[in-house]
Amino acid sequence: MQLFRPTYEVEECVEAVRKVLSSGWTGQGPQCKQFEESWSAFTKAKYSHFLNSATAALHIAVRMLDLPKGSNILTTPLTFVSTNAAILYEGHTPVFVDVNERDLSLSFDDFKIKAEESCARSALWVHYGGQVSLEFWKMLESKREDFAVIEDCAHASGAYYPDGSRVGSRSDTTSCFSFQAVKNLPTFDSGVICLSSLAMHERAKRLAWLGIDKDTFTRTNTSQNELYKWYYQVSELGWKYNGNDVAAAIANVQLKYLDRDNQVRREIYQCYKKNFEGQSPIALVAHSLESAHHLLVIRVKNRDEVIAALKAEGIAPGVHYLPNYEFPVFRPFYKRGSCPVSEKISSEIISLPNHLQLIRSDIDRVCDLVIRSAK
Structure with missing residues (x-):
């Protein structure tokens, strides 16, 4: 008996992937855009960007904190390596906060102590097992306005906050989701980052595509009047974290059943x-x-x-x-x-x-x- 075993809507997924393969466009394109729109509608997130993994989403989110190198970031020790790797990728310092015994999310009491001791200006909060702890809610209610929170929602696709709103809908956090093969919304591997402003969304798109300010689909699918649409700029180095239409086609099917x-x-x-x-x-x-x-x-x-x-x-x-x-x-x-x-x-x-x-x-x-x- 397996620990995890993904369940796909096989016939629908195969047909969706067939259409993508037949279209001649398998990279980041219309299926990604469709999923972003559907995910935003589902979660009530203002903006969503489809990526190749939750790890990519976490890395982009940490970069966009714009903290000085070596900054302290509060986090949990009880998580997959990706969470805290994202902190080290950007040259910052993880400050480990203890968990609570009830649901293994962070302890709000220890969070307060470590926040004061470390003078941290941000935190990475993991919704362990898919549960949004009341400890998280206490933290949000007490935090300073300038204290940045990244939600690691790798386990929490489709979950709700204690107030009944969907996880991913908050305007005062950045949320990162996983659609890896054994997650609640399985593809083969992909993720999404949910953002609260257009400026953050545009920057996330650039960071996910090597810093380029236009994705390939946009540059190659334009009207005859847009002669210079192929032209692009790179103002900040990014990574190749973009999603693709094969994974997005599967995600579009699986979301209907989440x-x-x-x-x-x-x-x-x-x-x-x-x-x-x-x-x-x-x-x-x-x-x-x-x-x-x-x-x-x-x-x-x-x-x-x-x-x-x-x-x-x-x-x-x-x-x-x-x-x-x-x-x-x-x-x-x-x-x-x-x-x-x-x-x-x-x-x-x-x-x-x-x-x-x-x-x-x-x-x-x-x-x-x-x-x-x-x-």
């Missing part, structure tokens, strides 16, 4: 929750109904024994994540003991199978094995 699929994930979570009720050795990481339910994580004291028991029965668990300060590249930025909760739970967390092809008997089987092996 709410339906997230509802299935909510039902899966409720099945796990019911099975684990009253099992004191097992702590289920919390999700609200507004969550995208990308990860299903438990905590047990004998993590390695439970993983071994699951693998012995052909079930593939996971660990999300190894704390980033354990990696040599991030170790210089961490002092042992400064994130005690992260240090404690990092040896306890297990991700259990969570995908749309699970049936109730699969969940019951996983839970039975966990209950019998957990101590």
